[in-house]
Amino acid sequence: MATKSTGSAGEVWLRPPGRAAREAPLSRDRIVAAAVALLDEEGAARLTMRRLAERLGTGSTTLYWHVKTKDDVLDLALDAIFEGVEIPDGPDWRAGVTALIGGWRAVLLAHPWSAALLGRPMLGPNVLARSEFLYAALVRAGVTGPALTAAAYGLSNFVIGSALMQATWTAGAEQDTRRAAREHVRAQRDRYPVLAAHGPQAGAADWDTAFTLGLTWLLDGVQAGATGTPGSGGRGPEPS
Numbered sequence: 001m002a003t004k005s006t007g008s009a010g011e012v013w014l015r016p017p018g019r020a021a022r023e024a025p026l027s028r029d030r031i032v033a034a035a036v037a038l039l040d041e042e043g044a045a046r047l048t049m050r051r052l053a054e055r056l057g058t059g060s061t062t063l064y065w066h067v068k069t070k071d072d073v074l075d076l077a078l079d080a081i082f083e084g085v086e087i088p089d090g091p092d093w094r095a096g097v098t099a100l101i102g103g104w105r106a107v108l109l110a111h112p113w114s115a116a117l118l119g120r121p122m123l124g125p126n127v128l129a130r131s132e133f134l135y136a137a138l139v140r141a142g143v144t145g146p147a148l149t150a151a152a153y154g155l156s157n158f159v160i161g162s163a164l165m166q167a168t169w170t171a172g173a174e175q176d177t178r179r180a181a182r183e184h185v186r187a188q189r190d191r192y193p194v195l196a197a198h199g200p201q202a203g204a205a206d207w208d209t210a211f212t213l214g215l216t217w218l219l220d221g222v223q224a225g226a227t228g229t230p231g232s233g234g235r236g237p238e239p240s
Helices: 019-023 028-042 049-056 070-084 093-110 125-140 146-169 174-186 193-198 207-227
Strands: none
Touching (some): 028 049, 049 070, 093 207, 125 146
């Protein structure tokens, strides 16, 4: 049974393409590629169906053979960029998760508009394949039940949040913003002594180091929770 169109985010994955879309001269792949390029250059706020059609040298009506709304375009573009996240190979669950999350971060930073949109339903094949890998790797580590969802959410939210913060913080006049933030906190060091001495405004941000350390802490916690013994290589609990 065909899904009734409501124009909502994520619906594009639940709606099969009609015959008209398959026979139209403009392909969905071309639309998505143009949308990603436009998003990279100008951000999500500037994306409209009219501007996308102009970029493709066609009319808006032609787009509607393939996509019904701007939400369709955003969903397709988000899934398309995740094709650039390589799915790791090998038996080491921790190395695989580290590589996957690192690749995820690289893609989000290469497309700064993307992190802010990841609250949408993510049902495209590229995202689902990588989510499947993440869950499977955690299961191999011995994570089960509610802890599995918690671990996957924790890792996903960490990479999304860190990429969003970096993309936002480094946009525009980074040095001026950082200097103003540092002076603001230092001026109130009596109220915020620890932040003034150790917080992110205390010195230059090293995004790569902070991300690597944060991911290490998270994976140490996942490993310890799964095995009951930190540093045991990600094996599940020994049978009694």
